[in-house]
Amino acid sequence: MSDTNTIRRVFERNVEALEKRPSIGQSTGSTTVRLRNGTTCVITNGSKELVCDVGREQGGNDEGPGPGVLERGALGSCLAMGYSMWAAYLDIPVDHIEVHVESDFDARAMFGVGKNPPGFKEIRYDVMIESEADEETLQELIEKADAHSPVLDDFTRPVPVKRRVHIQPSRGLHTAGE
Known part of the structure; x- marks a missing residue:
């Protein structure tokens, strides 16, 4: 398990490396x-x-x-990890972190019924942190971590999406009715 000191050392090492060589922070996930x-x-x-x-x-x-669960899980886990890493880096003691994520959606659109978009209508998250630190310090921690959360950024900023389609002839593995 990653302890606070390990998280802080790795965070500091990454900050130093990225400041020296910004190009190592550029990558493509697949x-x-x-x-x-x-x-x-x-x-x-x-x-x-x-x-x-x-x-x-x-x-x-x-x-x-399902995909919606994974979306909420991706957001909640990215936020929780961010709070933990920033707390370690800023030397703020934290005993427990929990993020609860809710989303409103209208499933009719997924089935072509109605005119609403098929995705989330709204996403909300609640952050619960147990700590000896004062409320102002914890609010600053949350604001800093949220400002640097990649998944929160993905949900709040339009990200270009490009589609490429590759169609291949069937290999005849399926029969009619399957």
Whole structure:
């Protein structure tokens, strides 16, 4: 488990390295998603794998959390990690961090019913921090961490999305009715 001193040392080392050589902070992430069994997706990133699916009420196999759960989880975990790292870096004692993320959505649009967009209508998050530090210090910590949260930034700033389609002829693995 990463302790506060380790987190602080790594944070400081990364800040120093990025200040000396900004180019090492530039990168491209790549994740592959393969559909299997109708709706179940296997998400692979390097040596890590995770399964995503939808519930049976949506025609799925219910083999894992759905995409909306992963979106909320990505935001909440990025925020929680950020609070932990910034607290360690700023030497603010923290005993417990929890982030609760809610989203409002209208599932009708996903099925082509209604005119609302298919995505989230609103996202809210509650931050719970247990600490000996005073409230002002913790508010400053939260503001600083939120300002540097990559996933929060992805949700709040329009990010260009580009699609490329590669169509390949079928290998004849499926028969009619499958």
